Amino acid sequence: MNATPDAPDAPDAPDASCDDSPVLLRREGRSAHLVLNRPRAINALNHAMVRIMADALDTWERDGSVATVVLTGAGERGLCAGGDIRSIHDDVRAGRAAASAAFWRDEYRLNARIARFPKPYVAVMDGIVMGGGVGVSAHGGVRVVTERSRVAMPETGIGFVPDVGGTYLLTRTPGELGTHLALTGAPVGAGDALLCGLADHFVPSERLREFTAALAGTEAADAVRQYATEAPAGELAEHREWIDHCYAADSVEEIVDRLHAWGGRHAKEAAETILAKSPTSLKVTLAALRRARELPSLEAVLEQEYRVSLAALGSPDLPEGIRAQVVDKDRRPRWSPAELAQVTEAAVGRHFEPVDGESLGLL
Template identity: 45%
Template sequence: MTAEPTVIARRDGRVGRILLNRPRALNALNLDMIRACDVILRQWRDDPHVHAVIIEGAGERAFCAGGDIIELREAQISGNRPVADAFFQEEYALNLLIATYPKPYIALIDGICMGGGIGMSVHGAYRVATEHASFGMPETAIGFFPDIGATFLLPRLRGHLGLYLGLTGLRLSGADAVHAGLATHFVPHAKLVTLSAALAQDGPSVLAEHSEALPPFSLAPHLAAIEHCFTADTVPGIVARLEQQEDDWAKRALKALRTVSPSALFWTLQALRNGADLTLPAALDAEFQLTRTTMAHPDFTEGVRAMVVDKDRKPAWKPARIEDVDPASIAGLFTG
C-alpha cells in the first residue's frame, strides 16, 4: 500500500493550495516536507496562473506542531551533524522564501501552530486564525531556543510580548495571536470552508468580509506588568520582578520559567536581544550558528527525551536551577 504524500499540492481556481499532510504527527515538518514546499513555492512563483498560495494543515488538531525534533535529537546523539545542518539550513531558506514571496501567501491556522509551524505561517502576508488556533514557541521546554526567524519576529511584537512568549513558551489563542501580531485575521472555524472557497475565486480581498471582530485581548490588563518584568537585564532579574507580581498571569509565567531548561532561558534571552538589531536573513544565519552550540548542550537531548520521546515530562536539566547557570558559559555559545 502506497503511503499518502506528506505534502499535497494542487491548483484551485486562482490559487495554489499546499496541504501539510502528517496529521498523526500533528503535521510536524521533516526534511522531505520542507523540500517539497520549497519546490512547490518556486514553481508557483513563476506560474502566471497562480495568483496566491494557501497553506493548511491536515486533520482536526494542528496546522503544524513544529519540526520533527526526534530526528534532530537522533542526529545529535549519533554525531551526524550534516543531517541536522541540512534540516535547519533548508528550513530557514524556506522561511526566507515565504517572507519574500512575491504573491499573496495565506496561512489558514485551525489548531496547533508551534515552532516550525510559526515559520510556515507568520512570515507570510496573511495569517488567518480560528478560535481553535493555538500559537506557541515552546523551545525552551526542550532545551532549545525559538528559531525559524523568531529571534527577528518576537522582539518586534508590541511591548515585550515577544520576550514573554519566547522565554515562557506559553501559548496564545487565535484571537490573542491577532492582537499580538502573529496572526492578521480572526475567522471562526465554522466559516473557514466558505472563506477558503472564496479565496480561490477572488483572492485575499475577501479576507476582510469574512473576518470577525476580535474579542478583548486576554493579556491587555497585564501589558504594563509584562513590560516591567521582561525589561529586566537578566533571567534572574526577570524572575525577581515576576515574584513581586500577585496576578495569576505572573504565577503562570513563573511556573513556566521554573519548569523549562534554565540554560535555554539564558541563551534565548541573548538571542532575542541580538535579533532585535538584525535583519531577517542575518537573524536566520545567527540562529543556524546557535543550533550547533545549543544542540551540543546536554539539555537539548534530555529535553526532547523527556517531552517527546519518553514523555515523562521530568527532564534532568544541567544545571537544574536558574540560579546555577554560569552566564560566561552562555556567552561562549555566541562566540564559538
C-alpha cells in the first residue's frame, strides 16, 4: 500500500546526488546502487522516490559500463515498509485523491519496468519489506533475503487491496499460500519467501556488505554462488494441507467457515485474523486474486490493480483503516459495511470497472 502527498504537477524530484535525497544513487565499479533513504520511516516510498528510481533505471540501461543494479535500504530496520499511508489519508480527506492516483500510476509503471529490466536487478530484501517495498524488490531478477527478512502484503488491514503487482506474485505461489498471505496480511520470513517465489536466494545479513561489494566487479550470478547459503526452514510447508483446503473455497465466508471447521489452532487464528480486516477489502482481494490467475502478464494484472486502487479511493474503509492504524492508532477501525454478508457482488464488481481516461498504458 502506498500514498504520496505530491500533486500530479509536483516539482522535479530532488537531486539524488545529495545525502538528503530520498533515494541515493552511487556507482561501485560495474554496479549501480539505488539506496532508499528514509530510514526513520523504514524507507517508505513517495512519489519523488519513484521518479528518481525510474530516471536512474532509464540512464543505467543505456550505460554500457553498468552491468548490475543493486537495491538496498538505509538504516537497520528494513528495505521498505511500503508507502506513506498517512498522506493518502490526508489526500482523501482533503479531496486530493488525484495525487494518490498519480503516484500509483507512476509506481505501477516502475514495478513493470523493474520486472522487464534487461540487466540483473539485485534486490536486497533485508528486514521489513512490505507493500510497495515488495513492488520495488520482488519483481527483480535477483531477489535476496536474510534471516531478518519479514515480507508481507498487509493491505486488507487498512481497507485496501494488494497492489504493486502483489496479486500477480501471490497467485503464483504453491497451492493457496498466496490467498492465505493476501487475506491475512501475514508476514513471512526468508524460508517461506523462497517457498512462495517472492525471493530467490538467502544470504546471511552478516555477509551482505561483502556480497554487495562483490557486485562491483563480479557478475551477479557468480556473487550469488559465492555468498548464498541454505535458508532457515520456514513454517508454511507444514500447513499446506489446511491452507490449500480452506482457501480453495469460492467466497471469503466459506474460507472462514472452513478455517473454523478445520479445528487446528493455526487455522482458527487465521480465521480470527481475517475477520478483523475490512470486509470489502477481503472480498475484493479474493476476486482480484482469482481474476489475476486468468490474466496473461504482470502488465495486465497491474492494469487491473490500478482500477481497483482508484475505486478504493472512493471507499470509506481506506481512510478509516489508515486512521485506526497510523493516525489515531486505536486499532479499532469501523468498517463500512461491517460484515462480510453485507458486501454485495455489485459492490465488489465496481472495483474492476474501467475508469474513463485512466490507464497505465502498459498493454
